[in-house]
Amino acid sequence: MNGGARKKRSLRRYLVAGVLVWLPIVATIWVVSFMLGIMDRTLLLLPPSYRPEALVGFSLPGLGALFALIVLLLTGLLVTNLIGRRLVVWGEELLNRIPVVRTVYGGVKSFAESVFSQSNAFRKVVMVEYPRAGAWSIGFLTAEDVPEISDKMGEPHVAVYISAALNATAGYLVVVPRRQVVELDMTVDEAMRMIITCGVVVPRASHADAAKAQLAKPAA
Numbered sequence: 001m002n003g004g005a006r007k008k009r010s011l012r013r014y015l016v017a018g019v020l021v022w023l024p025i026v027a028t029i030w031v032v033s034f035m036l037g038i039m040d041r042t043l044l045l046l047p048p049s050y051r052p053e054a055l056v057g058f059s060l061p062g063l064g065a066l067f068a069l070i071v072l073l074l075t076g077l078l079v080t081n082l083i084g085r086r087l088v089v090w091g092e093e094l095l096n097r098i099p100v101v102r103t104v105y106g107g108v109k110s111f112a113e114s115v116f117s118q119s120n121a122f123r124k125v126v127m128v129e130y131p132r133a134g135a136w137s138i139g140f141l142t143a144e145d146v147p148e149i150s151d152k153m154g155e156p157h158v159a160v161y162i163s164a165a166l167n168a169t170a171g172y173l174v175v176v177p178r179r180q181v182v183e184l185d186m187t188v189d190e191a192m193r194m195i196i197t198c199g200v201v202v203p204r205a206s207h208a209d210a211a212k213a214q215l216a217k218p219a220a
Helices: 004-046 063-079 084-094 097-117 147-154 188-196 206-217
Strands: 126-128 136-143 157-161 171-177
Touching: 004 063, 063 084, 084 097, 126 157, 126 188, 136 188, 147 157
Parallel strands: none
Antiparallel strands: 126 136, 136 157, 157 171
């Protein structure tokens, strides 16, 4: 009986070890393939006679990523000069006249400027008491101050984005007093891994925190 139970435990251990090896590999291949597939769709901007299928007779996976990079570089080169900036301003004025389009375009543009600029948006991991007292949620500081709310509430308030587990693109925006926010030492990548894995992958404490914890342990 003991031999059979030992074999079952060994088989389970081998199965789990195999899953731990292959699951990240398969997930990485799937994500990369998905992203390359999206980028390859940028080749549809080319005339049919200039696409890889017409030139070499078959599709070239990943060529869309190179084409997308070239398009981004050329666009950046264009909008950084005077004529390009004027064209962008003219285009934005045109989009702002369309009711639904201006809302979507303005929101996406503001989000992109916040993320890709040198601001602190999404660069600080914090912890807030949410959704109830005694329960803490990990979030990302998106605004150091919300002036109107701070003025009406009589104290500084910050905006924190709390991401949903498994799906990092969904979540909640909460505005809380600055004094109720606890800043964490973990990086954004570590926090995202912890959120996506539902807390299975927990970042290790820093050396300073580990030393403090060791000193705080009572002597045996």
